[in-house]
Amino acid sequence: MSELTRKKALIKRAQQLAISDYLTLDSETLNELRGHYESSLEEILTILAFYGDSLSIIRLQNLQALRGDVERVLGELSTLQAALLNTGIASAANIGTRPFLSYNTAQSALDISQRTTRFVQTFTHADGLQLSDRLWILDDSHKNTIISAINRAVIMGQSASEATAALLANGEQPPKSMLDKVNAASEGNIGKVLKAQYFDEDAAYWQARRMFRTEINRAYGMAYQNSLEEDDDVIGTRFVLSPNHPRVDICDMHASVNRFGLGKGVYPKGKNPWPAHPNTLSYVEAVFVDEVTDEDRAGKETRIDWLANQPYNQRVGVLGVYKTNLLQNDLLKETMINSRVKTLKRRFG
Secondary structure, three states: OOHHHHHHHHHHHHHHHHHHHHHHHHHHHHHHHHHHHHHHHHHHHHHHHHHEOOOOEEOHHHHHHHHHHHHHHHHHHHHHHHHHHHHHHHHHHHHHHHHHHHHOOHHHHHHHHHHHHHHHHHOOOOOOOOHHHHHHHHHHHHHHHHHHHHHHHHHHHHHHHHHHHHHHHOOOOOOHHHHHHHHHOEHHHHHHHHHHHHHOOOOHHHHHHHHHHHHHHHHHHHHHHHHHOOOOOEEEEEEEOOOOOOOOOHHHHHOOOOOOOOOOOEEEOOOOOOOOOOOOOOEEEEEEHHHOOHHHHHOOOOHHHHHHOOOHHHHHHHHOHHHHHHHHOOOOOHHHOOOOHHHHHHHHO
């Protein structure tokens, strides 16, 4: 067995273990994140019950104290969330260095892990925001949503309660809509509203979940690629779809096109388009120099060539309907694949 063959076997085994550990980290971290949100909600529901009167109605005179206790709970959630994300990023970066650890010194792997962690935590995105900024925005939006829901229910309930009392004093029967507003200020009904604010589609939890998955994936993949950067036996990296890849999207193109003549989904070091989008579980793996075949070299193709050979539904999954129509009319160029549709519409109508 040659030295390269032995080296590849060791690294590939370590890589499979690392991928398994990374996917476990992703799952466990997201489960813990949900646990934090569920505990936060339960504590707020307990606070609501405490401030309810004998009819379980939250009265206006208790609103300020109630808000103070709720904001304390949300502040604790914010702290736990940030700590969990930073721990997840550091753990993912550490896992990403493991496949090549036998060919790097332990100190080198530690340096790569720490540099990657710092990069992910301080990276400025296209919107000008770093991770800490996006966490703050998420937390602030969540707090405002929760406090606004409580304010609205209590204030409307108070007004309706006063109006109901006046009608009853005059011997009149309050309308059902007015009574509904009074009941909306009950701790039970406010709790139902808050449950939706916590876990409905696009609520804070789901936004946080997408952020966690994106940044943990980024840390793992970057640490892995940084570990192989100086290895001359590695010619590039393969874009690999996650086993849990849910539907056709741009990742399918990245994982299938032979853009550089190195094989399907294989890119020179530093040119892999991973990660293709937020919330992805796709990853990269090393490709060694002896793994590139003559057939790979001869099969080099552009992304447009690859797309032209795919069935319609595959094109739509990758490009969307508008770009697919441009492709079918020979109008879509390589440089337009990642362009925004609204930019293309200004050009083509």
